[in-house]
Amino acid sequence: MSDTHNGQGHSHARRTFEVRVLRQDDPESPSYWERHRLDYEPDMNVTSVLQRIAAQAETVDGVHVAPVSYDSNCLEEVCGACTMIINGRVRQACSALVDRLLEDRPGEIELQPMSKFPVIRDLAVRRRRLFRALEKVKAWLPVDNYYNMGPGPRQSPEQQEQAYPLYECMSCGCCLDACPQYSHVEVVRAEGETDEQFKTRENATFDQYFIGAHAISQVVFYNMNPTGQNNAGERLDAMTEPGGIQVCGNAQNCVAVCPKSIPLTTSIGRAGRAATKRMFTKWFDK
């Protein structure tokens, strides 16, 4: 599909704007650009742009089209669902304001799906690998039970202040999309494969590739918890398996794109030192 500017659009640049969307009908089909023209309204963000496109259901060329698929839920940048590439940058659609985007690039907004995850359709991607990494590194406290056992251990305000920002990670995947070491991995379901079989095979594949900065940061979060320290070693071991922290090339792209300003490189540094220390202790204990 052509993506040249139409002159008409320019003369109305203040009242309407154009949205270029990289669409893909399903995982097997090729992607293609599609253009929509919308009336400008004040206070719009990219999720409301996508809502308008759905309601309008027509491209600039007057072709009737299906709504653009995308994920969203909270619309206030706390759930991580609506992550996509907007004007070349990976970020959340709900906190991407149209006024700002048009200031940076007058007249046009460009939307693409995240680049490291398999496209389900249009801007909706499959991010299960991101959650699989949390399973792999055992990002939880293995508490005895859920009965009433009194409070958890006391913690200083300083401990809380260190831990809290790490737990604000909303699993959006921006840090992964921007990371040069995090490659695109797509496992295609085989004919006749059951849910369970596919999941097992997919997990095994994911486990060979880089876990990503978000998972390393969760290891740090749980390993600094007083209860979490009891099995810190297990998490460090999981984090140094193939696809673990050693894959990180310290490019620091992750920390630059994290919408929650999570100190990812600090986490990576801490986790790396802890892992090295553990390796030596294990080695000497042999």
Next chain:
Amino acid sequence: MAKQRVMIVGGGLAGLAAAMKLAELEIPVDLMSLTPVKRSHSVCAQGGINSVNAVTRQQGDSEWLHLDDTVYGGDFLQHQPPVKEMTEWGPKIIDLMDRLGVPFNRTAEGFRDQRRFGGTLFKRTAFSGATTGQQLLYALDDQVRRWTVEGRIKIYEAWDFLGPILDADGVCRGAIGQDLVSMEIRAFPAAAVIIASGGCGLIYGRSTMSMACTGSAASRAFQAGARYGNPEFIQVHPTAIPGADKLRLMSESARGEGGRVWVPRKPQDPRPPREIPENERYYFLEERYPTYGNLVPRDIATREIFSVCTEDGLSVDKDRLAVYLDLTHIPRATLDIKLGGILHIYEKFQGVDPREVPMKIFPAVHYSMGGLWVDYEKNAAGGLTMGSPRNQRTNVPQLYAIGECDYQYHGANRLGANSLLSCIFSGLVVAPSVANVIKTAKPAEESLLKSAVAEKQAEHDQMLRRPTGGENPYLIHQELGNVMTKSCTVVRHNNVLREAIDKVNELGERSKRCSLSDSGNWNNQNVMFTKALRDMFPLAKAILLGALARDECRGAHFKPEFAMPGLTATDPAELRREAEAWVDRFDANTNKWLKSTIASCDKQGEVSLSYEDVDTTLIKPRPRLYGLVGAGMIEEVWKARQAAKSSSEGNGSAAKSAPQPAVAH
């Protein structure tokens, strides 16, 4: 034979708490959710979670007082035994969440810190930064992930619950779900189905709620025969930031720190707000309520902001309702220290600096107190019998409801920071109940499952095939939102409600003629949205009918025609007479209206109402007098009458239910 499974619909705080507890009890769980569970709406909660704690306890607080605040705040419209049990579990639940790793804010000595929230004198609210709901949800999600790895829980994300599967006896034997990627429709046999699908704010178009809060799951249970309690009780928050896609919460602290609410006296004055001189500004809260000014109670602020825009036509924008919330007179440095976090939210989403330009705000639908009707079994102590199959069960056997989608805990109005508690509590409580049900539940017959799938598949196929009826589901949703917001939020009038019912019926009919712009069978969000839209109508009707029928004011339900205004007399004797009359009227109203609305839905989607008495055996209902003129005198009369009553009743049961002071704090 393999152990029977339990299906949970929804993975917010309530659903995840239930899943985690069931896993501990070694019951195999399936959980389906529209969104990945970690992205559930519960992440939006900022403020905190309530419970009595070591400090408040030594200041005179108790679980009993937490119960009292909750039922007083809810205008006594909730059964008291479940609330009693919840407040008793409160401290244990916070302890548990602490053990699971939630980074609660700490005191210098390392204890959990607490703040004060509305509706109580005590600092009961534990919090974790400005994102308490997110932190609580993540801790539960991580526990559920642990059990997923162990194989005790299976999660089905991006699945839409299409309805419960009922056998010929009306017993729930499983659930039907649809994979939103492959569009496969599948039956999940289950010994019990637990609905944990959250609120229904999207019926109002835009609200402070998330996109998955369509109420569709609750509506599908409702249409299958589950009753729905107190639909008309919808909480509206006075200050939200109107956005094109969502109304985002603006904390009350903005007014607490000196924010002033105003509109230009000239309707839709086109000048930038800071160029409008003082004498052309209408500080309507300060003028109408000289004593309280901008800090009038929540419901009053909500009503005044609403009416200045709708009735007086003084909205600051022509095509959007809003008033100014002005902080620009406060020094920047002060604002940054006191309000930094919330001002950042405004800046992020409006792209405007509220330190320089007055914020535009408007009330927004925020919480549904009503929800699926659920049962409970009371114990001798006035709380709940743990493990009773009746706890959290709908009227459909083996179908349960927990979290915001049940009607159980908040009566006519919810106290801030009580919802996160009720969600986790109901999730933990339902687990042993369901564990007991499972012991005797029969497995579902294959033929039942097959026919249930066939029925939903036929409906789905027909929607895709339907010849174009020309209606656009997104536009119908906007219209529905407009009707509901205009007629049934802050101020309710019977004539407006009647018109709204007609309009909603008409929209409901039109929604059946939607043309889908996507007739494909791969990740078709268009068909999913259209299904959710159509299922909004039975709940919308229940909300409107409930509101129309209830000729009184209670909690979030306000009908000016039936308001009980304060006293006007100045002469003490006359004032006393007025107070006596006020209390007479209050008693008469309590007799008539202290009952829950119970909505039922027939096969055609028609909604009818009945009423249920409320168990108020623990704490006797008393008037809420916050801000009312003459409150002191009314209270005096009220107390005198209570004293007379309890002495005539003898000294038996009176001690525990002795009324607390009726004046508000």
